[in-house]
Amino acid sequence: MIEVRELTKRFGGTVAVDELTFTVRPGRVTGFLGPNGAGKSTTMRTVLGLDRPTSGQALVGGRRYATLRRPIHEVGALLDANAVHGGRTAYHHLRCLARGNGIGPARVTAVLEQVGLAGAARKRVEEFSLGMKQRLGIANALLGDPGVLLFDEPVNGLDPEGIRWIRELMRALAAEGRTVLISSHLMSEMALTADVVVVIGRGRLIAETSVGELAGRFRRGVLVRSPQATALAEAMTAAGATVHTEPDGGLAVRELEPARIADLALELRIPVHELTPRSASLEEAYLQLTDDSVEYRTGAGVR
Numbered sequence: 001m002i003e004v005r006e007l008t009k010r011f012g013g014t015v016a017v018d019e020l021t022f023t024v025r026p027g028r029v030t031g032f033l034g035p036n037g038a039g040k041s042t043t044m045r046t047v048l049g050l051d052r053p054t055s056g057q058a059l060v061g062g063r064r065y066a067t068l069r070r071p072i073h074e075v076g077a078l079l080d081a082n083a084v085h086g087g088r089t090a091y092h093h094l095r096c097l098a099r100g101n102g103i104g105p106a107r108v109t110a111v112l113e114q115v116g117l118a119g120a121a122r123k124r125v126e127e128f129s130l131g132m133k134q135r136l137g138i139a140n141a142l143l144g145d146p147g148v149l150l151f152d153e154p155v156n157g158l159d160p161e162g163i164r165w166i167r168e169l170m171r172a173l174a175a176e177g178r179t180v181l182i183s184s185h186l187m188s189e190m191a192l193t194a195d196v197v198v199v200i201g202r203g204r205l206i207a208e209t210s211v212g213e214l215a216g217r218f219r220r221g222v223l224v225r226s227p228q229a230t231a232l233a234e235a236m237t238a239a240g241a242t243v244h245t246e247p248d249g250g251l252a253v254r255e256l257e258p259a260r261i262a263d264l265a266l267e268l269r270i271p272v273h274e275l276t277p278r279s280a281s282l283e284e285a286y287l288q289l290t291d292d293s294v295e296y297r298t299g300a301g302v303r
Helices: 040-047 090-099 105-114 130-142 160-175 187-193 211-216 229-238 258-267 282-289
Strands: 002-011 014-024 028-033 055-060 075-078 148-152 179-183 196-201 204-210 219-225 242-245 251-254 274-279
Touching: 002 040, 014 040, 014 055, 014 179, 014 196, 014 204, 028 040, 028 160, 028 187, 040 055, 040 148, 040 179, 075 130, 090 105, 090 130, 105 130, 130 148, 130 160, 160 179, 160 187, 187 211, 187 282, 196 211, 196 282, 204 211, 211 274, 211 282, 219 229, 219 258, 229 242, 229 251, 229 258, 258 274
Parallel strands: 028 179, 028 196, 075 148, 148 179
Antiparallel strands: 002 014, 002 055, 196 204, 219 251, 219 274, 242 251
16 A cells, blocks of 8 residues: 655755645555646655655555665556666566566566567667567566556557556556556546546645546536427526537537436426436546646647
């Protein structure tokens, strides 16, 4: 388990993380979301003892990372896929780490196979694509068979097959009872991968909830289908709804609850074939949640 308790980290006059509190529990994938500059990487670095907190705590299994006796066996992490000596082969990169931590060569071979790099084990890392470096970084994280895993943007540089592989790997690791924290800007992928999400902005917690609950907070109205769509649309509009007819004939209704729509249809004896509340996608919910926290906005156009 990872526990972040009232964590604050300042760099000079800049507050990167501001009294942040959340928990990452075992047995599920936790997505760590936020705009650029929100403090995600700083938080992960603090958990791993690479940055010292200004105040508060970041604990792994109830302890600070620096106090772990065999950290590679307890915590695995991928923060920067390029942080590797390019002149070494993938095998020797992992073998050096393994030797220093009492891990045999069989484990090195096993994790290279697990991440799909068995055929490139003797290839120098400088010849690797970014996607291959990501795979090597994941192999590094898995080397000590740890129970806690942190991944910062692990799908960068991966093709669609690689992204699907990452998704399946993350879920498999969580299913084994491990604690998995993964940051990403790909909301569509997080919607498929994460069980719960922690959303931060400007270093502060915005939300800590399940993916479904978060999307459900931001409704997109109700989809209604009826053989008397025109009459029902007129009645709902008169009741204060905003109604839009979709290309397939369905009615997209806002500002009127499903129960009220059903009551209207019953009063007018209009049959209803579908009445489906629509939740926002994770991306839509995320964009609404973080709208006030975006530090760098894209302009409307370029002159």
